[in-house]
Amino acid sequence: MFKISRPNLDSLRQHGEQAYPHECCGILLGHVEDDGTRIVTTIARCGNTRTDSAHNRYNIDPKELVRIQREGRNRGEDIVGFYHSHPDHPAQWSKTDHEEAHWIGCSYVITSVEKGKAAVTNSFELTGSDENDKQLVDEKIEVVES
Numbered sequence: 001m002f003k004i005s006r007p008n009l010d011s012l013r014q015h016g017e018q019a020y021p022h023e024c025c026g027i028l029l030g031h032v033e034d035d036g037t038r039i040v041t042t043i044a045r046c047g048n049t050r051t052d053s054a055h056n057r058y059n060i061d062p063k064e065l066v067r068i069q070r071e072g073r074n075r076g077e078d079i080v081g082f083y084h085s086h087p088d089h090p091a092q093w094s095k096t097d098h099e100e101a102h103w104i105g106c107s108y109v110i111t112s113v114e115k116g117k118a119a120v121t122n123s124f125e126l127t128g129s130d131e132n133d134k135q136l137v138d139e140k141i142e143v144v145e146s
């Protein structure tokens with residue numbers, strides 16, 4: 001399961017609206033409970049380095065990823081997931097999303113942005129043991145009111 005506060009959920013959805021018609025992307029930081037539930041406590045917005053086809057691809061600069069991971073650790077947070085938007089496409093993962101997902105045990109959150117307005121937000125857990133059997137599996141988003 002995946003837990004996120006209303007303000008953080010709104011923030012990542014708004015990022016999708018602001019980046020429209022391009023894809024936005026970012027990193028979710030927080031911690032993992034003993035039962036495997038991922039709890040997001042901080043959202044880190046990233047620049048999309050894919051300028052060639054930023055409407056249907058996203059890429060996080062590895063340097064930015066390392067910096068965000070380090071800053072998170074200083075606050076006692078780990079990377080628990082990633083998010084991006086699908087401008088005028090459903091909130092379902094694409095073949096490319098699956099190929100480019102490498103963090104097993106993390107959540108991959110996708111928001112569809114229709115004509116500039118955030119529509120559906122879905123989350124998928126990357127399960128499996130390695131690159132060969134990894135799968136993106138639907139997971140429930142629980143919104144924590146805070």
Ligand SMILES: [Zn+2]
Pocket residue numbers: 084085086093094097110
């Ligand atoms: Zn995608």
